[in-house]
Structures are given as structure tokens and as C-alpha cells.
Amino acid sequence: xxxxxxxxxxxxxxxxxxxxxxxxxxxxxxxxxxxxxxxxxxxxxxxxxxxxxxxxxxxxxxxxxxxxxxxxxxxxxxxxxxxxxxxxxxxxxxxxxxxxxxxxxxxxxxxxx
Amino acid sequence: xxxxxxxxxxxxxxxxxxxxxxxxxxxxxxxxxxxxxxxxxxxxxxxxxxxxxxxxxxxxxxxxxxxxxxxxxxxxxxxxxxxxxxxxxxxxxxxxxxxxxxxxxxxxxxxxxxxxxxxxxxxxxxxxxxxxxxxxxxxxxxxxxxxxxxxxxxxxxxxxxxxxxxxxxxxxxxxxxxxxxxxxxxxxxxxxxxxxxxxxxxxxxxxxxxxxxxxxxxxxxxxxxxxxxxxx
Numbered sequence: 001x002x003x004x005x006x007x008x009x010x011x012x013x014x015x016x017x018x019x020x021x022x023x024x025x026x027x028x029x030x031x032x033x034x035x036x037x038x039x040x041x042x043x044x045x046x047x048x049x050x051x052x053x054x055x056x057x058x059x060x061x062x063x064x065x066x067x068x069x070x071x072x073x074x075x076x077x078x079x080x081x082x083x084x085x086x087x088x089x090x091x092x093x094x095x096x097x098x099x100x101x102x103x104x105x106x107x108x109x110x111x112x113x
Numbered sequence: 114x115x116x117x118x119x120x121x122x123x124x125x126x127x128x129x130x131x132x133x134x135x136x137x138x139x140x141x142x143x144x145x146x147x148x149x150x151x152x153x154x155x156x157x158x159x160x161x162x163x164x165x166x167x168x169x170x171x172x173x174x175x176x177x178x179x180x181x182x183x184x185x186x187x188x189x190x191x192x193x194x195x196x197x198x199x200x201x202x203x204x205x206x207x208x209x210x211x212x213x214x215x216x217x218x219x220x221x222x223x224x225x226x227x228x229x230x231x232x233x234x235x236x237x238x239x240x241x242x243x244x245x246x247x248x249x250x251x252x253x254x255x256x257x258x259x260x261x262x263x264x265x266x267x268x269x270x271x272x273x274x275x276x277x278x279x280x281x282x283x284x285x286x287x288x289x290x291x292x293x294x295x296x297x298x299x300x301x302x303x304x305x306x307x308x309x310x311x312x313x314x315x316x317x318x319x320x321x322x323x324x325x326x327x328x329x330x331x332x333x334x335x336x337x338x339x340x341x342x343x344x345x
Contacts, residue, residue: 016118032278033277033278034277034278034279034280034281035276035277035278035279035280036277037280040279049188051278051279052248053186053249053250053279053283054250054283054285055250055279055280055281055283058280059280
């Protein structure tokens with residue numbers, strides 16, 4: 001699944017328009033403890049988290065992730081979006097819960113790891 | 114002079130604080146243990162400070178006005194102020210940012226506000242250990258902007274610490290120091306070295322208050338001298 005196909009599936013809003021959406025998502029993940037994600041994240045991952053701190057972008061960049069998704073209507077702040085564009089990481093905002101998004105990704109064939 | 118300090122403890126206003134942690138008990142126990150300067154740092158409130166300041170004043174014990182805030186990221190952040198009035202102003206600022214979740218005394222414990230005679234004057238009804246809806250970055254800026262000190266608490270603990278929640282110390286956020294929990298090893302985060310470190314008890318019970326174990330080189334056991342040290 002590409003980032004664009006994820007957007008089409010979930011009606012998520014891409015807030016980093018400069019980041020290409022044809023990148024392939026290798027797997028999905030959800031966790032809100034960044035220390036845990038630093039130990040368990042993977043390249044090309046789509047990571048769902050309620051955390052929107054600047055460190056989220058740093059962790060995603062460190063792991064070479066494809067996208068970070070904020071669920072439940074949570075929004076990213078301008079400087080976080082700017083940093084994600086610099087790092088080439090797609091940031092998505094979505095109204096659904098992490099549980100619902102995971103269910104849709106698994107049903108569409110995105111693996112857990 | 115080297116001052117014996119314990120700059121992180123909770124009174125019976127914190128739901129998790131033991132009911133025996135009254136203004137008189139915690140101050141007098143600190144004197145018995147030989148401390149020179151203590152800080153009372155209840156969760157998301159400063160409202161036990163006025164009574165505690167009166168008791169400490171009578172005992173000749175230094176009191177640093179403080180609070181322990183739970184940020185939006187669920188990180189515990191210590192705020193210290195020079196005066197009780199500044200701490201109360203900040204506490205009033207913070208209160209609307211706490212979610213309207215009522216305390217359940219049977220589960221979390223009572224949240225008692227006392228006077229200097231340890232008489233209960235009010236029970237705080239909103240649960241004080243919830244997270245406020247403000248980010249750690251904006252809180253640190255607000256505290257420092259008000260003339261206070263913003264210090265991430267027990268950074269090396271597994272829960273409610275900046276390292277567990279955010280993975281590492283945010284390099285672009287200005288903090289005034291770091292608190293390292295005494296009972297856990299400190300991870301080798303390279304950014305830790307550029308800050309002054311504090312080691313306190315985080316006591317929720319009288320017996321957990323430190324004895325003369327942690328010392329700071331302060332000109333006097335006062336908030337002013339502590340601020341001068343931390344900002345030097």
C-alpha cells in the first residue's frame with residue numbers, strides 16, 4: 001500500500017504536501033511511548049500515535065519511516081509539519097481511532113511487521 | 114554552605130500522597146531528618162503551599178515553592194518558583210487546563226487542602242493527577258517566562274518520564290535542569306550532561322523523605338539561593 005492509497009482508504013488529510021505520496025508502506029504500528037518506538041520501529045513503517053511533539057519527527061526520521069498518522073482529530077503544529085517536510089516524512093491527520101485505522105490497514109493487507 | 118535538600122515531595126493534597134503528609138508532619142519530619150531546604154511539589158497544584166510555608170517559617174526550615182505538572186505527553190515536569198504567590202498564580206493558570214474528571218477518593222485517595230493547624234479546609238474535587246492539555250515545550254516556556262524553573266522529573270524512571278514518553282531530551286526546548294531518580298541508573302543520553310542535576314525523594318510518605326543525603330552548594334537554604342545556584 002502506498003501513502004496515497006492509505007489516504008484514499010481512510011480519508012486522512014496530508015499536512016505535508018511537499019512529501020511524495022507514492023512511497024510504499026511496509027508495515028503498520030501504533031504506540032505512544034517514543035522510547036518504545038525507538039526500539040521497535042522499522043523502515044517504511046506507517047506509525048499511528050497521539051503524540052505530536054517535535055521528537056515524533058526525529059524518531060520517524062531515525063527509523064526512516066514513511067508516515068506518521070495522528071488519529072482522533074489530533075492536529076500537528078506548524079513547526080512539526082515544517083520539520084517533517086524537511087525530513088521527507090508524510091504527516092497525516094485523521095478522525096478515526098488508532099484501532100479503526102489498524103483494522104483497515106490489516107484488512108487491506110498491510111502487515112504488522 | 115552545603116545545604117541538605119529534598120526538593121520533590123507530595124502532601125495529602127496529591128491523591129497519591131499519604132494522608133499523614135500534612136503541612137505540619139512533612140515539615141517537622143524534614144526538620145527531624147536534618148534537612149535545610151525542602152520543596153513541596155504536589156501534582157498540578159500549589160494550594161498546599163500557603164499552610165506549609167507558614168509552618169516552615171515557624172520552624173526555620175527553608176521552603177522552595179513547587180509543583181509537579183503532568184504535561185500533555187504524560188511527562189512529569191517540576192516547576193519551582195521564588196514565592197508562594199508566584200506558584201499560586203501559576204496553579205490558577207493551570208487549573209482550567211486540567212480535564213474535568215472528578216477524583217474518586219476510594220480509589221486514588223483524598224485531596225485535602227489544610228491550614229497551618231492541619232485542619233482540613235477544603236477537599237479538591239477535580240482529579241489532580243490527570244494530564245493538562247498543554248505541551249511540555251509550552252509549559253517550560255510559560256514557567257520560565259514567569260520567572261520560575263522548569264525541570265523534567267525523574268527522567269530515568271520507566272513511567273511519566275521525559276525519556277520514556279519522548280525518547281530523548283528535546284534538543285530545542287529550554288529547561289532549567291534535570292531531576293535524576295536516585296534508585297535507577299541514568300541512561301547515557303548525551304544531552305543530560307549540559308544540565309545541572311537534582312536528586313530528590315519524590316516522597317509520598319513521611320518515611321521516604323530524605324535524610325542529610327543530597328547537598329547543594331547554596332549561599333543559604335532559601336529559594337533565592339537555590340535560583341542563584343541553578344541559574345549560575
